[in-house]
Amino acid sequence: MNDNSAWTLRDILIVTVLGAVFGVLYLAWVQVWLIAQAVFGPVTMDVVMGFWFIVSIIAAVIIRKPGAALFSELLAAATQILLGSPAGLLLLVTGLVQGAGAEAVFAATRWRNYRLPVLIAAGIGAAIVSFVYTWIRFDYGALAPGLLVTMFVLRCLSGALLGSVLGHFIVEALYRTGVLSGLPIDHAKRTARA
Template sequence: MNWKMKEVVLAVILSIACGVIYFGWSTIWIPISALVGPVGAGFMFGIWVIASPIVAYIIRKPGAAFIAEVAAAAVELIMGSHFGLSALLVGVFQGIGAEIAFAIFRYKRYNLFTLMLSGALAAIIGMVYNLLANGFGFYTLPVLVTTLGIHIISGIILGGWLAKVIVDALAKTGVLEQYELMKEKRKKDDIHGNISRM
């Protein structure tokens, strides 16, 4: 599927916006992690994967989730994230996880379940990178399982669910009328309207 210029532009804008949010969230993470520890601060994880479901939900094309997450992570890195290059590399892994959720359904299901699944899988695949590069391999098994569980729950809520809330709110303003999200919504409304008139 070819991307239209307006879809590329929107993906870039949203990825930059999410990257700025990621950078701010990383800054907030420092004092919170100092207070509750890195495991406790895991509840913040979901925001770092929100770019994927937001862009994929609107544009609905293969690669949208992955591209959005990597681009947002790159913006966070460029802005000077204290995570350094790790911010970008973990973004690649998280983007792969998020993309898998949409690929499972052959890019035909963009409901709340799929968006939440993208957040969960981003957490799981992101954990692979953390095990390889960020010292999570030194965690005891109970701590590792707890951390992963917190990341998954946060990915589901702050990644998937919150992404749907944000996009649905944007859709109501009319700014997304020319995108696949609204085109499919209009098709469904037409079908329901025709059925109700029968």
Template sequence: MSNWRFKEIVVLSALSVVFAVVYLAFLPVGKILVGFFGPIGYDLIFGIWFIVSIIAAYIIRKPGAAFISETIAAMVEVLLGSAVGPLLIVSGMIQGLGAEAAFAATRWKNYSTWVLMAAGVGAALFSFAYGYFMSGYAALSTTYVFGMLIARMVSGALIAGLLGKALSDGLAQTGVLSSFALGKEYRRKKAA
């Protein structure tokens, strides 16, 4: 983070704290969906738990933004009293690594819609692999587990990728991100 500006660190931290609260707020929604659909219920909305990594990386556009933001969000969730406890930090780190992998694959130079969606899918894949071993998915039928994986990947692409892009673009339109990479890109497009 040696080449990060102070305001980038502040924005990344603020986003992480805000989304930690959002993440906790969505737990009851996930529980309701699990009540209706079984374990796959969480996977239908799992993308919400990856969204800060996409937003932070899209706005700041520096290596580590996805990983750090997701890790901080998980730490804040634990501090706010998440029932999962400290293992949640590991989960956040894994999700952040999955998103970061998509940006790393482009050498942190491409933040197109497709790359943002791929980052959501990356977070889904990494988190699912971790969850498979930690949550006992092996006890479920292979078909059901495959359905869970597909649902999580779609959720990562649509909720984290597309919704994260839409929220970030909305912020850029207000001008509050004018000194960030996304804000500068938005100004260039608007001037063209």
């Protein structure tokens, strides 16, 4: 685990803001999914699903402390509920599942490795855990095996690309602006350069 795993008030505020911002973006992303689903069919959810994992990646990379991925997804879910999402309180379970999938990968590194391959693994971790959850919730066992494999592969690719790679580029762009100065990511980058 990190030498400094205690959360500061600033860490909590940053993750809260990220959760709120991405909660709004997640609600908007539902519209993208609905339009794409009308055009491309049911596997569209798996193609776009990775974006709903992105805050867990971004928060974890910036804060670098246990719980950042999970906490950020729960806050994004809570924001969606407060904004009137028709999914209601079930979104908290969804946020918990998605955040836990990413958090498990960071935990496996003892919250010490935030390089792109680990981020990709975290996005895939969120995809796998969310796939199990949606399998149970929507009775995927009734689907054809070929369709299930396609959905699973698409969701994992989406988690890797829309969740992790896009999340990585967003964090790097934010870091270059200087707004992450003094945060754990900044300390880690400065230490790596020393």
